[in-house]
Amino acid sequence: xxxxxxxxxxxxxxxxxxxxxxxxxxxxxxxxxxxxxxxxxxxxxxxxxxxxxxxxxxxxxxxxxxxxxxxxxxxxxxxxxxxxxxxxxxxxxxxxxxxxxxxxxxxxxxxxxxxxxxxxxxxxxxxxxxxxxxxxxxxxxxxxxxxxxxxxxxxxxxxxxxxxxxxxxxxxxxxxxxxxxxxxxxxxxxxxxxxxxxxxxxxxxxxxxxxxxxxxxxxxxxxxxxxxxxxxxxxxxxxxxxxxxxxxxxxxxxxxxxxxxxxxxxxxxxxxxxxxxxxxxxxxxxxxxxxxxxxxxxxxxxxxxxxxxxxxxxxxxxxxxxxxxxxxxxxxxxxxxxxxxxxxxxxxxxxxxxxxxxxxxxxxxxxxxxxxxxxxxxxxxxxxxxxxxxxxxxxxxxxxxxxxxxxxxxxxxxxxxxxxxxxxxxxxxxxxxxxxxxxxxxxxxxxxxxxxxxxxxxxxxxxxxxxxxxxxxxxxxxxxxxxxxxxxxxxxxxxxxxxxxxxxxxxxxxxxxxxxxxxxx
Numbered sequence: 237x238x239x240x241x242x243x244x245x246x247x248x249x250x251x252x253x254x255x256x257x258x259x260x261x262x263x264x265x266x267x268x269x270x271x272x273x274x275x276x277x278x279x280x281x282x283x284x285x286x287x288x289x290x291x292x293x294x295x296x297x298x299x300x301x302x303x304x305x306x307x308x309x310x311x312x313x314x315x316x317x318x319x320x321x322x323x324x325x326x327x328x329x330x331x332x333x334x335x336x337x338x339x340x341x342x343x344x345x346x347x348x349x350x351x352x353x354x355x356x357x358x359x360x361x362x363x364x365x366x367x368x369x370x371x372x373x374x375x376x377x378x379x380x381x382x383x384x385x386x387x388x389x390x391x392x393x394x395x396x397x398x399x400x401x402x403x404x405x406x407x408x409x410x411x412x413x414x415x416x417x418x419x420x421x422x423x424x425x426x427x428x429x430x431x432x433x434x435x436x437x438x439x440x441x442x443x444x445x446x447x448x449x450x451x452x453x454x455x456x457x458x459x460x461x462x463x464x465x466x467x468x469x470x471x472x473x474x475x476x477x478x479x480x481x482x483x484x485x486x487x488x489x490x491x492x493x494x495x496x497x498x499x500x501x502x503x504x505x506x507x508x509x510x511x512x513x514x515x516x517x518x519x520x521x522x523x524x525x526x527x528x529x530x531x532x533x534x535x536x537x538x539x540x541x542x543x544x545x546x547x548x549x550x551x552x553x554x555x556x557x558x559x560x561x562x563x564x565x566x567x568x569x570x571x572x573x574x575x576x577x578x579x580x581x582x583x584x585x586x587x588x589x590x591x592x593x594x595x596x597x598x599x600x601x602x603x604x605x606x607x608x609x610x611x612x613x614x615x616x617x618x619x620x621x622x623x624x625x626x627x628x629x630x631x632x633x634x635x636x637x638x639x640x641x642x643x644x645x646x647x648x649x650x651x652x653x654x655x656x657x658x659x660x661x662x663x664x665x666x667x668x669x670x671x672x673x674x675x676x677x678x679x680x681x682x683x684x685x686x687x688x689x690x691x692x693x694x695x696x697x698x699x700x701x702x703x704x705x706x707x708x709x710x711x712x713x714x715x716x717x718x719x720x721x722x723x724x725x726x727x728x729x730x731x732x733x734x735x736x737x738x739x740x741x742x743x744x745x746x747x748x749x750x751x752x753x754x755x756x757x
Contacts, residue, residue: 237419238418238425239395240309240418240456241310244266244459251462253265253267254464255439256302256459257302259469269303272300275382275384276307277384278311280308280313281313282383284337287312287313288397290314290315290335290337292316293317294339295341296320296345296470297445297446297469297470298469301467302465304340308399310393312391314401316413317446318403319403319445319657323714323716325352328356329410330403331356331359332358333413335358338360338361340365341363342365343367346374350371353373364376393418399417399420399421401413401415401416402452402546404545413613414546415612419606425460427580427605428457428551431578432457434457438464440458440487441479441483441485441489442458442467443467443479443494444494445470449549449550450489453549463486466479471494473494473498473501473502474502480508480535485512485513486512486514487515487517489518491656492527492656495531496686515539516535516537516539518541518542519541529564529571540556540557541554541574543575544603546609548605548609548628552607555573572643574634575642576641576642583636584601584627585598585600585602585635585636590602590625593635598633598635598645599633600633600648601642602627603627608626631651633645650741654687654719655719662679665678665679668711671703671708673697675701676696676731677694679691681745682749683748690723690724691722692748693722693724694725694728696729696730696731708722732744
């Protein structure tokens with residue numbers, strides 16, 4: 237079984253002068269990247285990190301972000317990518333939970349995490365990348381890497397070792413660290429190669445955040461085929477469209493909110509030519525049929541949808557380009573499908589007892605395959621529950637047709653997907669309960685044209701208390717990432733509950749989803 241860095245080393249040997257990546261006008265070849273990867277791997281080991289140790293990485297997209305994954309792979313240590321959109325207390329929790337011994341942060345994020353640095357109980361060294369003048373207690377990244385040898389590190393890494401730990405929230409409101417192994421990742425890259433159909437030297441647009449499982453897989457699959465990454469620091473629809481039309485991009489990953497932004501916020505998007513563009517991969521949240529049809533018309537390329545989660549490396553089903561063409565030809569309902577099980581993966585729809593339901597009936601979506609996570613970091617009970625009998629229980633409700641196409645209709649759990657980001661209501665509710673005027677609150681997802689779903693707080697005020705919606709939203713600033721904050725607030729006298737006291741969120745959501753085929757946007 238391959239390790240993550242094996243395909244990288246292969247292309248370093250076979251095509252050392254080929255372009256690995258470009259970023260902000262800077263270009264790096266596989267040969268040049270190999271030196272940086274080896275130096276960083278040795279520098280991490282020089283910190284005293286040992287096989288299986290964790291380190292945290294906080295950055296927007298960059299060449300160094302991609303190289304970091306391969307350096308960690310060679311060193312046998314597991315990176316913990318941090319979502320740069322989180323608030324400092326959220327970073328603090330994740331870093332401490334992962335027991336990260338080293339923290340690497342880039343640019344303005346060095347200053348952003350500085351207020352909680354003293355609370356990072358296991359971090360022994362802090363490395364600042366791209367900071368003109370690192371704060372006291374931080375080391376300079378360039379010096380940190382340059383001092384290490386450029387020879388391959390001595391680590392003995394196996395396919396059973398952990399390759400990274402990505403955090404995904406749970407219904408308890410506390411993020412959980414999904415642990416993926418080299419074996420699971422390399423299996424998934426093999427599976428994806430049946431669908432991605434890439435070619436050596438092809439350039440891929442990497443604009444989705446690299447802390448995200450889907451963008452990380454786009455990075456790894458590009459190197460898998462010996463391709464090149466055109467990396468943008470973060471998403472801007474104007475620059476993304478310009479890159480797609482002017483930079484020889486062959487493939488790209490765009491979440492639905494990004495596709496929608498490109499279509500509505502770039503005036504000349506339909507007039508541009510996308511001659512090199514072969515296909516766009518989308519996923520992370522559902523897409524509307526109208527948006528997808530318009531995108532297929534404007535970009536004139538193939539489209540491929542992946543459905544899955546961080547715990548499954550990335551995907552368990554694909555809606556292939558051929559499926560999209562079939563939808564346009566004679567089966568339009570396929571555009572609402574998440575596709576069929578990818579090679580080597582089994583997907584079922586089951587009832588509450590894990591018994592498969594009949595074709596067309598709704599149940600929970602579960603999946604089994606070589607790409608499943610090892611488990612949640614230090615959460616054996618949650619791991620056993622999620623991976624019951626080897627099947628990953630997604631928490632999504634869906635149905636399957638007679639041809640094996642999966643249709644997602646709702647969520648077993650209450651998760652909200654806003655702009656491709658997972659938002660767990662309990663986490664938001666815990667912050668809202670800290671407001672002195674709030675007696676009771678429930679957070680739900682409601683339809684949003686731009687983000688797919690938007691976070692709404694349904695609030696019961698304390699007797700005699702008063703508060704405006706803007707005040708409630710303001711309360712969340714500094715406590716929650718921007719995408720987790722409520723975009724609207726409704727005030728009610730009482731929340732509907734069942735006899736056991738559980739809030740009936742389906743009942744709360746119902747009025748907002750009238751007229752929508754799926755209860756996800």
